[in-house]
Amino acid sequence: MSKSARNRVQRNNALTERTVPWGGIAFFTVIGVVAIVAIAYAFMQTRSSASSSSGPIDGLVQKDGLSRDHVTTPVTYDTTPPMGGAHDAMWQNCDGRVYDQPLRNENAVHSLEHGAVWITYRPGLAADQLGKLKAKVEDTDYTLMSPFPTLDAPIALSAWGKQIKVQDASDGRVDAFLKAYVKGPQTPEPGAACTGAKDTP
Structure with missing residues (x-):
């Protein structure tokens, strides 16, 4: 070939x-x-x-340098509701707990130290508003809710050193606050116990 x-x-x-x-x-x-x-x-x-x-939550009030002392006497707080400061040695149980009576400030503040968000409302808040808040609390660990007779707004959310007041439970800032401050970076003792202490108002 x-x-x-x-x-x-x-x-x-x-x-x-x-x-x-x-x-x-x-x-x-x-x-x-x-x-x-x-x-x-x-x-x-x-x-x-x-x-x-x-971004910051609109209307957010902040306080730094809050005392963490344990006391046995009543404390006069400079915010209503309080968002930190000296408090009772026993925390208020805050495992998504809804209370139907006002709480002792000194116990609730101890819960804030552990990372809880305390939702307070003015007595007389409409039932549908209460229902929305109750559902949020029961679905969120490290929260507690109670009436607060001297509250100057319909609803307030308080964490250690942080607080907002809103007019309506549907306000988007409610969820934003819970997301930001339940065991948030401002918490002195994040994840410390939220059960096994004071279970009544």
């Missing part, structure tokens, strides 16, 4: 032909596009949640 004939046979041999692997290219292109979309989506979700949670 002549040299030119051998070359023609080699060129026509399927094993020696070079073909573009379109199937593999398409597969890896699709995988790459999916990965890029997933990464971009995750990045946008992170930015969105960071921007929604990084």
Whole structure:
């Protein structure tokens, strides 16, 4: 066989032909596009949640340098309801607990030290409002709820060193406050016991 004939046979041999692997290219292109979309989506979700949670809650009142002393006598607090300060050695049970009578401030403040959010309401708050608050408390550990007769707003939420007052239980700041401050970074003793102490008003 002549040299030119051998070359023609080699060129026509399927094993020696070079073909573009379109199937593999398409597969890896699709995988790459999916990965890029997933990464971009995750990045946008992170930015969105960071921007929604990084801003301050409108109307938030803050206090620093609060005493953590244990006392056996009544304490005169400079905010109503109190959001920290000297308190009784026994905390108020705060495992999503709803109380129907006012609590002793000194016990509730100890619960705040452990990371609880105390939701207080002015007596006479509408039943539907009470129902919404009660549902939030019963679904959220490290919370407690009670009436507060001298409250100057319909509803107040207090954590250690943090407080907001709102007019309505549907106010978005209620959930924002719970998310930010239940065992939040301001808590002196996050995760300390919220049961096994005072169980009555």
